[in-house]
């Protein structure tokens with residue numbers, strides 16, 4: 237299998253060792269799965285948790301046993317970090333606080349996690365001449381230029397005012413009191429630092445800007461495998477509502493727009509970056525699906541239809557309710573209005589295109605959510621509440 241794998245320029249791919257930080261999270265778990273099942277590469281998987289990759293670590297009889305090694309560590313304070321980066325050919329940094337409910341309520345943790353804690357990773361890669369793939373975010377674009385144009389301006393139809401291009405679009409955030417932007421701003425600064433390490437010290441880097449990757453194992457279902465009061469990202473929020481047969485909450489009318497890409501499509505793009513360093517180094521890549529754009533309200537409607545199909549349950553009488561962002565997220569929340577990725581750079585460098593439609597990716601993801609959580613939710617809802 238592995239011996240005959242070729243890169244995009246027809247050269248055989250040599251097995252490498254990857255130090256993956258944040259390997260136990262949503263993206264990390266899918267990337268580990270792909271690397272184990274389809275490549276000969278080794279993974280040093282670093283995280284505080286490993287629940288989402290347990291199926292790859294045990295039992296010892298798995299075909300890839302010995303190629304993945306879990307190291308439970310917190311990169312904030314662990315002297316093993318530099319040694320592990322030195323042992324690898326490539327470091328992939330996924331570790332971050334990246335749920336919007338935290339950005340305005342835990343801004344210090346958010347800034348430390350996305351900037352300060354990433355600094356040693358960049359430094360160790362640069363000092364030891366190790367390649368780095370760093371996960372940033374589409375949030376670095378902030379709001380579109382379009383959102384500042386008058387509602388009746390014909391310029392609103394011009395993609396130049398809303399399609400987000402890595403090398404052209406500005407980063408437009410709200411005022412400092414809108415602490416929502418603490419995350420985007422920290423991610424932007426770490427991008428600038430990595431870019432400068434490349435320019436001044438020759439660091440070989442690739443920066444990934446994911447545009448709402450979704451699929452199985454994303455975040456948690458409150459009260460089942462996460463805190464009851466926790467607020468995950470929209471896929472898990474709406475899944476939780478559907479599983480509990482309660483209305484889906486539309487923040488500020490659900491008018492914001494997003495493009496969603498299936499995690500399995502996006503992981504293909506990351507694998508191309510890993511295995512084609514000559515084409516990926518020095519680049520910042522949007523990774524998203526411009527064809528899967530919906531408003532959050534449309535997403536809620538589609539998820540409701542898909543869930544009815546995959547669960548066999550009847551639709552709710554009141555499928556959605558409106559809630560203000562202040563009530564849902566608290567003071568200091570703000571939102572990106574629209575996120576369409578320009579695909580020119582990733583097409584040119586890696587020839588990558590997403591394949592899966594929004595309906596299809598929701599069908600496979602909600603089938604997973606139903607199979608994984610429906611019974612546990614029923615049991616938890618049947619339990620009498622303690623007085």
Ligand SMILES: NC(=O)c1ccc[n+]([C@@H]2O[C@H](COP(=O)([O-])OP(=O)(O)OC[C@H]3O[C@@H](n4cnc5c(N)ncnc54)[C@H](O)[C@@H]3O)[C@@H](O)[C@H]2O)c1
Pocket residue numbers: 257258259260261262263264282283284285309310311312329330331332333334349353371372373374375445446447448449450455
């Ligand atoms: N999923 C998306 O659509 C998306 C979009 C934009 C950006 N991103 C970026 O991609 C990366 C991964 O996102 P995800 O969706 O998999 O999130 P996730 O929360 O599922 O994964 C992050 C992982 O990092 C780990 N981690 C955090 N701090 C750590 C620390 N100090 N030490 C060790 N481990 C630590 C967490 O335990 C978690 O397992 C993040 O950097 C995020 O900002 C993701």
Ligand SMILES: O=c1ccn([C@@H]2O[C@H](COP(=O)(O)OP(=O)(O)O[C@H]3OC[C@](O)(CO)[C@H]3O)[C@@H](O)[C@H]2O)c(=O)[nH]1
Pocket residue numbers: 334335336373374375446447448468469470471473474485486487488490492494532571572
């Ligand atoms: O119950 C809910 C939950 C959310 N919304 C609204 O949905 C939009 C999307 O929210 P979410 O998926 O939580 O996150 P964002 O897209 O805003 O931000 C993410 O983008 C990438 C990343 O960097 C990492 O994943 C993260 O910052 C939004 O408009 C919510 O208000 C809702 O209506 N109801």
